[in-house]
Amino acid sequence: MSTGGLGGIFGFGERPIGSEANRRATEFVRAEAERMGYAVRRLAFTCPYWEKGPSSAERGGARAEVFAGPFSPAFDEALEVVAASSLDELKAQECAGKILFLRGEIAQEPLMPRDFPFYFPDAHKAVYEALDEKKPAAVVMATGAHPSCGLNPFPLFDDADFRIPAAFLGESAAAKLLEAAGPLRLKIDSRTTEQPGEQLVATKPAAGESQGKIVVCAHMDTAYGTPGALDNAAGVAVLLGAMERLKGFAGPHDLEFVPFNGEDSGMVKGQMAYLEALGEEFVRIRLVVNIDAPGCKGATTHVSAYNLDESRQKRLEEEIARHLRIGRGPEWVEGDHSIFAFQGIPALAVTSSNLREGVMRISHTPRDVEALVDPVLLEEAAEFIAGLVNRI
Numbered sequence: 164m165s166t167g168g169l170g171g172i173f174g175f176g177e178r179p180i181g182s183e184a185n186r187r188a189t190e191f192v193r194a195e196a197e198r199m200g201y202a203v204r205r206l207a208f209t210c211p212y213w214e215k216g217p218s219s220a221e222r223g224g225a226r227a228e229v230f231a232g233p234f235s236p237a238f239d240e241a242l243e244v245v246a247a248s249s250l251d252e253l254k255a256q257e258c259a260g261k262i263l264f265l266r267g268e269i270a271q272e273p274l275m276p277r278d279f280p281f282y283f284p285d286a287h288k289a290v291y292e293a294l295d296e297k298k299p300a301a302v303v304m305a306t307g308a309h310p311s312c313g314l315n316p317f318p319l320f321d322d323a324d325f326r327i328p329a330a331f332l333g334e335s336a337a338a339k340l341l342e343a344a345g346p347l348r349l350k351i352d353s354r355t356t357e358q359p360g361e362q363l364v365a366t367k368p369a370a371g372e373s374q375g376k377i378v379v380c381a382h383m384d385t386a387y388g389t390p391g392a393l394d395n396a397a398g399v400a401v402l403l404g405a406m407e408r409l410k411g412f413a414g415p416h417d418l419e420f421v422p423f424n425g426e427d428s429g430m431v432k433g434q435m436a437y438l439e440a441l442g443e444e445f446v447r448i449r450l451v452v453n454i455d456a457p458g459c460k461g462a463t464t465h466v467s468a469y470n471l472d473e474s475r476q477k478r479l480e481e482e483i484a485r486h487l488r489i490g491r492g493p494e495w496v497e498g499d500h501s502i503f504a505f506q507g508i509p510a511l512a513v514t515s516s517n518l519r520e521g522v523m524r525i526s527h528t529p530r531d532v533e534a535l536v537d538p539v540l541l542e543e544a545a546e547f548i549a550g551l552v553n554r555i
């Protein structure tokens with residue numbers, strides 16, 4: 164398999180849900196699936212799409228470029244500043260009509276979007292509730308390195324329903340602004356519109372009586388600001404490669420190939436559309452294979468397993484043994500397999516062996532480019548998945 168260059172999934176560049184590039188990529192995947200003879204369902208959704216311009220903060224003699232927070236309302240005011248580095252400090256502050264800096268301990272990790280359906284910790288809920296009560300005019304987030312992608316600094320909030328104007332910048336630039344005196348002029352150039360998107364599902368029914376469903380998935384959307392080559396054009400290339408090899412499938416399972424559209428968005432629109440369409444069929448899923456960030460040059464392919472019984476463990480080991488650069492890897496949660504694994508469904512995640520110390524350092528940044536992808540590894544991963552689906 165060539166990674167496809169400009170003709171393949173790598174050619175679409177940055178493609179967050181709601182973008183024109185996302186719709187063109189969806190069209191490409193649909194045409195490929197239909198060319199291979201799959202029936203394709205198209206689940207429509209609408210979603211917020213975000214565009215931003217240059218933003219800045221100025222106070223006394225200090226000036227800093229800041230980044231607009233995702234989906235932030237536009238903002239341009241000069242106001243008094245307060246700061247908080249913990250939930251207790253936030254609760255003790257008078258924030259109404261002021262610009263609130265969040266930094267230090269409270270700004271160590273991104274908050275899940277409010278009421279995120281799969282995971283929403285109480286600590287995050289408490290911060291949202293405090294902000295509801297405190298009503299700052301705007302929030303400036305002073306952050307460092309993101310714990311699980313390459314962003315530095317990163318936004319604490321990535322949530323279209325978060326309606327407080329927000330911007331983010333690095334800790335040292337924020338410290339200079341906090342040391343200066345007087346009101347802070349904060350300009351955020353940002354707007355959000357409602358746009359259409361689609362979740363595709365390509366299917367092939369079992370030959371004879373069905374023994375349940377096998378779902379193979381790889382998210383096709385990207386975060387904002389990245390071409391998303393490893394994360395996850397590479398996964399979609401493997402998905403399409405597995406589909407090509409399975410187009411004549413005549414086994415006892417219904418096959419569903421799902422290019423999830425929304426993994427790198429807090430709104431998980433495509434995932435929700437798919438689960439809703441699936442309904443009670445959820446319990447018929449016998450195995451989920453999720454492909455996310457495979458094929459990093461210089462690495463090998465890791466497969467992690469969740470909820471597999473002994474016979475499937477054995478089948479997995481046999482299939483792994485057929486391939487030179489595929490091995491078992493540690494469990495991880497930051498992917499679409501978790502939606503199923505948390506519910507007790509047998510699942511596999513296919514990724515690069517350097518996921519944590521390599522891929523996650525560059526993911527969600529402009530550095531995630533096609534030159535990092537090894538097409539031979541993608542080929543091998545597609546062959547492995549097709550073999551497993553044929554023999555499980």
Ligand SMILES: [Zn+2]
Nearest residue numbers: 394395455456
């Ligand atoms: Zn991903």
